[in-house]
Amino acid sequence: MTTIHGEVTAGFEPVREAFAANFARHGDIGAAVCVYRDGRPVVDLWGGISDSDTGRLWSRDTLQLVYSATKGATATAAHLLVQRGLLDLDAPVAEYWPEFAANGKADLPVRWLLTHQAGLAALDRPVPLPEALAWEPMVAALAAQRPLWAPGTAHGYHGRTWGWLVGEVIRRVSGRTPGRFFAEEIAAPLGLDFFIGLPRGNASGSAGWSTSSQRSTSPPLPLSRSPMNSATKLPPGGIRIRSATGRSPSRIRLRSTSTRLRCRLRSYQPPTGSAPRAEWLVCTPR
Secondary structure, eight states, X not given: OOOEEEEEOTTOHHHHHHHHHHHHHHOOOEEEEEEEETTEEEEEEEEEEEETXXXXXXXXXXXXXXXXXXXXXXXXXXXXXXXXXXXXXXXXXXXXXGGGGTTTTTTOBHHHHHTTOSSOSSOSSOOBHHHHHTSHHHHHHHHHOOOSSOTTSOEEOOTTTHHHHHXXXXXXXXXXXXXXHHIIIIIHXXXXXXXSSOOGGGGGGBOOOOOOSOGGGOOBSSOOOOOOOSOBOOOTTSOEEOOOOSSSSOEXXXXXXXXXXXXEEEEEOOTTSSSOOEEEEEEEEO
């Protein structure tokens, strides 16, 4: 049985029970959860192992990949530049990144990058993972890419392009990579163990994951399939998906207490033919 470490405030014991059940019944091997309420931690739990290859145990300070939560950190960095008067959300992206003006994007404002309205959710010519991690090939491909819909007319989640789009604006304005800017201007002053690009010396304290030894054959990064194949219910006040199917395109009606949206599951097959088809939600006000 996996030992669960940490503590919960009185009244939050069911969280500990659910966390333990993940190991006992659902196959989890290592995890942590920390919940704050009104600025104070009410749940702080961890357990299991952080590296299945070495058997290293999960600790209170084990670092974990947070996937798209990094978008929030990157957006904070961009808004810090806005606060300092160095970045104008209504200015064209091309004012800071001239190459971005290609293929009809000369007037596309910075704010549409942040709000997923730029129409750049996928690439005609996918960039292999090693090149995407090298940064420059990816931003060059995005600068040259034609929008997949008229910018500003709809929202579509830029799941695997957003970081490069907003990050390159940060780099052009500040002269620093988004990771360095965040580290120096946000993480260091606040004492955060949060990294956009893990420093080499920190790898031993992070949770491990499986990677391919053949990096040259890594699949292209910026295209992904996200079929919506089940209805989802959220608490009152959240957006509710009323109906969805796995067929493409799918019409999905969304409601919230303040906004009605009409969304379509859009597909895009790059002209290269061998690249996978991309699918994403594009939403417009009703």
